[in-house]
Amino acid sequence: MTQPPPPPPPNQPPPGYGYPQGGPNPYAQQPPYGSPAYGYPQQPQPAYPPPGPPQPPTPKGKLNAQAVIIVSAVAAIALIIGGGVWYSSTKDGRADAKSGDKNSTAGTTGGTGDSGGTGGGSGADKAPANTASKVLFQLPQPAIGADGNSATVDGSWLTDTVYAKSGFAEIVGYDPVKGTKLWTVPLPGPVCEASRHTTADHRTAIVYEPAMPTKDKPSHGCSQVAAIDLDAGKELWTRTVKSGDQAITLNNVTVSANTVAVGSTNGGAAFDISGKVLWAPKPTDTCYDAGYGGGEKLVAVRKCGAYGSRQLKIQTIDPVSGKVLSEYAMAKGIESASIVSTNPLVVAADVNYSAGDGSGISDFFSIDNKTGQLRTKISAPGDKYAAKCEGITKIEYCTKVVVGNDRLYLPTESHDGTGEYSKTNEIVAFDLATGKLDGQRADAGDGYTISPLTMDDGNVIAYKSPPYDKGGQVVSIDGGSFAQTKLMENPATKAVREVEFDMQPESAELIYADGRLYMSQVFADKPSTPGASDYLAIAYGTS
Template identity: 55%
Template sequence: MTQPPPPPPQQPPQQGGFGPPQQPPAGPQPPQQQPPAGPQPPQPGYGYPGAPAPHPGQGFPQAPAAQPPAAPQPGYGYPGAQQNPYAQPPAPPSPYGPQPGYGHPGGPGVPGQPPTVPLGTGGGGKNHAALVIIVAAAVAIALIVGGGIWYSHSSRGGRAQGSGGSTNSPDGGTGSGGLSGGKEKVPSDPAAKVLFQVPLPDTKDVTPTSGSWLAGGVYAKTGVDRIDGYDPAGGAVRWTLKLPGPVCAASRQVTGDGRTAVVYQPSDAAGAGCSQVAGVDLAKGTRLWTRTVRTGDSPVSFSNVTVSQHTAAAGGLYGGAAFDLGSGKVLWQPKPGDDCKDAGYGGGAKLVAVRRCGSYDDPVLHIQTIDAVSGRVVSEYRMDQGVQYASVVSTDPLVVAADVGHSAGDGSGISDYFSIDGRTGRLLARIPAPRDTYSGRCDGIDRVEACKQVVAGGSRLYVPTAERSGADGRGNGVIAFDLATGRQTGQRISSDEGYTLSPLRMDGGNLLAYERPPYDKGGRIVSIDGSSFKATTLLENPAAQSVRQAETGMLPDSAELLYGGGRFFMSAVYAHKASTVGKEYLVLAYGTDG
């Protein structure tokens, strides 16, 4: 199988896509090595996302003004459905600092960034000099207080090693072994064993294998041209769904009855691209339906797909389409000649579209909450000019990440987070995320719903801090932001020495995170209490060298990590030619005894 073909001549070239990764980040190493470069996976191309070349920075733009609610519109994707939503120019930015919605005046700034202090336009002399001194002192204090969490290793506090005490169960009653606000139980012993391993498929070319799910009583994982359902406890193959070509994109979302959607390449791939959208029943291992939509005589190629309620929605450079997940009925599809196209969708509790309008090089992005059945636009937020790509971190609460003006400069796709009221389309807060302070990755270029290591839930945004190295070893932390104000909540936690924390998902009111290990230990899954922010270990991988070597080949910012019911699954998103250095894996599975 060759890599997916390039876009037709009339299509602007895409960045990212299905290529081998470029520069792998360093892994953990023994402390005597300095600087710690870490053991690398056997083949540098494996498992790492491609890092687009940095673009010239365009400065830090003013925060966008809050947007008015959008008027109800007719069915999505049909004539009359999309009037020009941005014919009215936005209000000019204020010269006196952030606009409404960007937190609140006087709120604490992000570490490493001085607070905005407006200066008067008149006067001078001693009063002006005194004011300058006060401002300088305020900046210094803000930097010391804000940055202190990076250099002081705050106590984890309250780490329970499988205490299994009596806490609130998911149904609101009193159960044994659970955590307050979460469904995942605390085991009597968090020590895990290897449940099974699946070798990486040997392919002539780098081939995408993205897509993994815990649903329908199985752990399901895409291969080169197939999806396999494994017994999550032992790895026995329960079913295999063969496909005519490789899976180009897979929904991260799955319905309660175990249904999801994928996009794959047909066997006659010449000129067809990733044009086949299919519904999949993960409980049975069957393909529910396959659909192709066309503009004129050409099939539309899609680069991402998601599921919301009982709708599968796929998007790409040529626009988006949606299908009934049960029957495959087309709910909407791209309209010829439309100047606006759905680049992609975020799914789950709600359906959100990232809609690109205008030219390819200078688009205007609209973040639209959509009725998943009718396609009606419920609300809309228009992003400022200079944002070419955006990623959906969460649809409920609605949080979007973007690299504003290419200012991130590192290929992460994140310079700022935008908290949006999904009901009205009003901007609630804009949260800067400078790369020397925070980590996380979003591939908004062609995969709208592909953020890793950042999680939104309830009224909070959980962001990992950048990895640091000091006298007490390597480490980082996780900080919570209030989505209504953009301010830090004061909730923060530091990793244990030598570990790095990566948020995975919410478990009720708790945050689940993966701790990537130091050179001599196994990784861990921890549950961080949503109120106290104390961590409890749910699972700890074996420390044997062969097990550690396999685990450290699955990096949190590229591999797919799933945890549920005391089992932890790590899987690769690319297959490639077999390495002569060491064995590589498509799936690694770990579990505790109870």
């Protein structure tokens, strides 16, 4: 007789509905930030430890020689707030707020926010005469101190003048071609989260801990949010968001236009890039903004009700006032959702925990920003498609999926290729108006697996993870014909391949722009072998 599954641990969502529910407190059953699957600091290593480089095939069976690398322009640092917050009620449940903090340094404001914030999308990425790349520079992993074996180093950004990367309790700016250090922004504690977007003048935001971990206190909570000027290499201000006298733990951060927005199980807050408080959680509110998606528009994932009977509202909001411009109410019982794109608005969710593969995606929802009406729902079974979202707390953390041309571009799961022992996959496109596949596909080629990274002037920029004896490739996929143009092929030498293969999907960030590819870790670990050389980032460029 088949035994029923055991109940889930208290900080994990159940595999389905029907488990006994908790009391009326809507927050009591919320999986806490810091759970092993999603949060710092209880993640001493990636949720899926990166395997070693793919090995040559053997006659014992078919091997998956792919090291599919994810795009995640993830940012991870936080800012500190001092002083109290006063509230006044608003119709939509958000609260206007004024801060008593007198320690902030107001920076100049920028223009409208970009759609990616981390490079790419310029329309200038054309095939070079020679697509063979060379290593521009490699950055060694930072020392993470004696009180831990790993640390979060989320966050990487690219501007015209700097490649910035988070280290252990710092943000460092490098020359984007030479890799020489330009500036350092030290932080009092480790990075937790980082915005994937910037303002028009290259300012972004991070969440971090207020102190360094110790053996007695390995976590101090991700309570600090800060604004960083990437071109100047300066911290502009730091803030906290309070519930009563307590600084609350912040789960995510994003930037839209000139607004920095942070979400948590206690509610959401927002600041102007100059440091002015725009809104803050209302203590009597029974709903809360779990997080936000940024870029061209600002979208809130608002949660109401107790765990197990949750009601999610996807709200496009004004980035200055927080006023709700449109709202889509998801079916009750969907516990979490991720923002894939804010314009056009695309949301991913694991409905009834049916994905079955840990991807956090069973369906995509295409929503009209202006009316809040559902345009179409796209079924994306986990055994067919390889995108991933971590929507419980990381509302904007989706990888291997891009939106453009009113299309949703997804990679298929890898499958046997035509060559012996080879694996391969494809990128396909769904129409966001009809929900139907458009019939076109971009094949990775035998031995390669392909993942979309970003959009560039209507074309899809994608990364091809290589077989064991070759380097990875970057290609441009024509948005109309789906014809592929190779933009870059990385060196196949063993030493370079090993660094590239180490940048695995669950533990790497990729940025491609202007003929250069930047790959970086999101975790820094102590070397497994004394004297071993581990790398935080590697940059490639074509001549």
